[in-house]
Amino acid sequence: MKPRRIVLYAVLVIFAIFYLMPIYVLFVTGLKSFQQVSLREMWNLPKSITFESFVRAWKGDPSRGLRGLSQNFMNSVYLVIPATLISAMLGSMNGYVLTKWKFKGANAVFAILLFGMFIPYQSILIPLVQLLQKIKLYGSIPGLIFVHCVYGIPITTLIFRNYYSTIPTDIVEASKIDGANFTKIYTKIILPVSMPAFAVVMIWQFTSIWNDFLFGLIVAPNPSVQPITVALNNLAGSYFVEWNIQMAGALITALPTLLVYIFLGRFFMRGLLAGSLAGT
């Protein structure tokens, strides 16, 4: 190998080590028992492997007032599944209208919707809490589902709109002449070819809703309805929790989205690029 190639691979490997370092810490620490956890040995491999930390992070330790993550994990599951499905459906409907039934000012409407993707959510939190309290959705999982569906509209609309604009409008026009109506064109022509876009949108929404922290923190102050990210932060923030449990908890929290990334990486990538390349 030429020296230049060696340098090239060396740089790539050094960066790979940098990106993998936190995962290494999570694994080796999570697999250690409490007796084995010491600050001087945090980079060493575990002497013996035990899943004790994971069990305790999952179930908690009521005698020491430690809440486990199991309930919060399930909260996140109950939250992320309906929110992902509903927001994907909304995005598909919007994308269909904005590309195939363009009305005057459709582009302006799209821009107005899209802006919602970039706003700092701090600028809507105060009225959001007030309104959710009024309509009795505050501090509940349905409340969180609702919030994620609303603020998911911009990105899901964007991805579906980009996708549907690649479907030739001629097909739609021809079916109109053949007498197909709005609903029929949607269910018989558009939806059947939408699966790739649904995959991208659902993976995107699954990941961002699972990883959300701010809405969970603000809308669900009650520990029994908190999503897992908020519970993890509380777990890690309490001083008496050993850090093997913290690391096990962090790994449990990260696991679903990591699995999605590993097994459905292709769609994950496309979602990422669709989200980033709004207009470029």
Place this chain on the structure above:
Amino acid sequence: MKKDRLISILFILPSIILIAIFVYFFIGWTSWVSLVNWKDIFPDFTFVGLRNYIRLFQNYRFTISLQNTVVFTALFLIASITIGLLLAILLDRKVRFESVFRTIYLFPMAVSFVVTGVVWRWILNPGPGGESVGINLLFEKIGLSFLKSGWYTDPNIGIKAVVIAAVWQMSGYVMAMYLAGIRGIPTELYEAAQLDGANTMQVYRYIVIPLLRPITLGAVIILGHISLKIFDLVFAMTGSGIGFSCDVPALFMYDTTFRGNYFSQGAAVAIMLLLFVAVLIVPYLIHSIRTEVRR
């Protein structure tokens, strides 16, 4: 046909109404709250004009959080874009196991900022009583002790330590954007340049990087708006830090509003934050919608 038109409007109307209320009306409502005197749990809508904003700029903690935002954004953008571009160019050199490297570089994007914060809080922990732990211990073990530092517990470093974690999470994303861009450049362009006698360096310097300019712009917009509103990472990793050395406006807003119940003051921070983001985003949105219409 008329009926179809109507149904199509009914299809998109719920989304328009929801966004109208939850984005635009809410922003209006927050602006209104920022102009009144609501400073405990009971709403008080006495109009006080710009008083909350004036107080904000007299507030030492807010000033620090603004400085931190500038430092954070600058370092985060420069580091992520440089690393992202470098990795994309290297991976484009017909590397073996390219997909393995790509997968490794990009996986932090799949992880929550909170998880990132929790892990990096440990790695960048200087340890109790001068004992070396985390990355300091690692530096000690590989003979690089001079790199040891107090990280986010050192007020002089503070927010810069958080940048490391943020770059860890987002630079792979930039790499993916650039790689997609590089792969989209027609090979004839390279070949033509090579025929003209350009070496690899010159090809990148004069052809590839200029052609990637729209991607760089996209990365600046995406990373910039994430950076301006960064919250979860700082919250989980350091909190506001010693003497607010790691504070950022979003964290300040949360503390003021939801811990301190100074709702009007918090609303003023939120509106400032929105203005910063709008300055970055609005021209970009207008520009990209316009180019699209022209196409």
